[in-house]
Amino acid sequence: MYINFWYPMIRSEDLGPDRPERATCLGVDFVVFRDEDGSARVLSDTCVHRGGSLSGPWELRGRPRIIDGCVVCPYHGWEFGGDGECRNIPSIGYGTRPPARAKVDSYPTLEKYGIVFAFLGDLPEQERPPLIDVKEWDDPRWRANPVVVLDVPYYYERSIENGLDPAHNEFVHPTHGHMAINRATYRVNDYEVADFSQGWGLWFQHRFASPGLKHPTWKGTDAPPGDVYAGSGTHGPNAMFTEINLGPNLCFRGYFIEQPVSENRTRIFFLNLRNFMLEAEHDGPIHARNKAVARQDIEILTDLYPLRTPVSNTKEVLTPSDKAVVAYRDWLARFDDRGWRIDWNEFRARNGTGEIAFAIPSPGRRSSGNWVLETVPLLGNRQARSRAGGT
Numbered sequence: 001m002y003i004n005f006w007y008p009m010i011r012s013e014d015l016g017p018d019r020p021e022r023a024t025c026l027g028v029d030f031v032v033f034r035d036e037d038g039s040a041r042v043l044s045d046t047c048v049h050r051g052g053s054l055s056g057p058w059e060l061r062g063r064p065r066i067i068d069g070c071v072v073c074p075y076h077g078w079e080f081g082g083d084g085e086c087r088n089i090p091s092i093g094y095g096t097r098p099p100a101r102a103k104v105d106s107y108p109t110l111e112k113y114g115i116v117f118a119f120l121g122d123l124p125e126q127e128r129p130p131l132i133d134v135k136e137w138d139d140p141r142w143r144a145n146p147v148v149v150l151d152v153p154y155y156y157e158r159s160i161e162n163g164l165d166p167a168h169n170e171f172v173h174p175t176h177g178h179m180a181i182n183r184a185t186y187r188v189n190d191y192e193v194a195d196f197s198q199g200w201g202l203w204f205q206h207r208f209a210s211p212g213l214k215h216p217t218w219k220g221t222d223a224p225p226g227d228v229y230a231g232s233g234t235h236g237p238n239a240m241f242t243e244i245n246l247g248p249n250l251c252f253r254g255y256f257i258e259q260p261v262s263e264n265r266t267r268i269f270f271l272n273l274r275n276f277m278l279e280a281e282h283d284g285p286i287h288a289r290n291k292a293v294a295r296q297d298i299e300i301l302t303d304l305y306p307l308r309t310p311v312s313n314t315k316e317v318l319t320p321s322d323k324a325v326v327a328y329r330d331w332l333a334r335f336d337d338r339g340w341r342i343d344w345n346e347f348r349a350r351n352g353t354g355e356i357a358f359a360i361p362s363p364g365r366r367s368s369g370n371w372v373l374e375t376v377p378l379l380g381n382r383q384a385r386s387r388a389g390g391t
């Protein structure tokens with residue numbers, strides 16, 4: 001897992017005006033809430049007083065969760081603004097200036113595509129990798145299904161790699177209709193991988209034989225059998241997208257923007273767009289089909305071992321159809337060399353015992369001192385990663 005990228009925190013529709021929500025990403029908790037302007041804010045969840053959870057429960061005691069745009073700690077009522085500064089400490093008197101150390105990390109936030117994103121890292125604005133571009137989003141020729149959240153019991157890198165894998169469709173997805181049945185002719189066509197996606201990922205197109213598409217109720221969706229192209233790409237470590245073009249007016253786009261929760265849990269924010277059947281009434285049936293396809297992947301990926309992708313490709317036997325997976329791992333190695341990978345073994349050894357609360361470093365740490373929580377341990381580069389054994 002890496003710091004210094006944009007991560008999805010919560011769907012916009014799940015973040016109301018008057019209660020904070022918890023999101024877990026990169027192994028640590030965050031509190032997400034709306035300030036007095038309705039803008040989404042993301043803070044480290046651990047209260048620096050005595051470890052309360054800022055997203056913890058309070059509604060049973062009938063107190064407001066958010067006061068004057070501040071999230072209120074449910075333990076002793078400290079109030080933190082969207083910038084992470086503590087504004088009030090009730091025990092020393094409301095309006096009394098809190099000590100300088102009474103602050104938590106605050107993360108840059110963007111709300112787009114129906115999702116609240118946070119930049120989980122300390123890079124200054126001009127050095128940050130951009131948010132993934134969903135270029136069909138504002139185009140009236142495309143219709144987006146409402147964002148779907150999928151909680152899956154496996155590591156996010158295994159999930160991204162699955163989306164880059166043209167050899168699994170025929171075996172995992174009977175819904176797609178072409179099952180590699182002809183042993184004499186079946187093989188995965190060769191393809192080329194290029195750099196893409198605003199300079200932060202890869203892109204490839206793959207040609208395959210489609211049996212055609214004929215749906216009993218989806219009018220206008222017939223596509224003849226023949227060769228079709230599907231393309232996939234990545235953006236940063238945690239997002240991938242797919243383009244399926246069955247005909248000029250028969251195209252799907254899928255964006256899988258992933259929240260790595262832990263080594264065996266991931267929350268996937270799935271955006272699906274189409275350039276046909278634009279009426280809302282088709283959202284439901286398309287959603288149902290997408291869910292069925294996702295379930296097929298989840299069943300297989302739940303059993304992968306080891307949980308995390310191996311640090312060396314020699315620990316698996318890779319073939320030309322795995323080219324895009326190798327290219328993705330090469331991108332991860334570049335992120336390693338920037339020093340952005342969390343040292344997961346050390347993180348787990350110290351955090352897993354419950355003895356230390358870590359924070360992801362925020363940009364504020366570059367301009368001020370006096371921070372209470374220790375930041376997550378990082379690996380310096382790919383050599384450090386391989387010494388640490390594939391964290």
Ligand code: FES
Binds near residue numbers: 047074075
């Ligand atoms: S632990 Fe948060 S106010 Fe005391």
Ligand SMILES: [Fe+2]
Binds near residue numbers: 168169172297
């Ligand atoms: Fe799949």
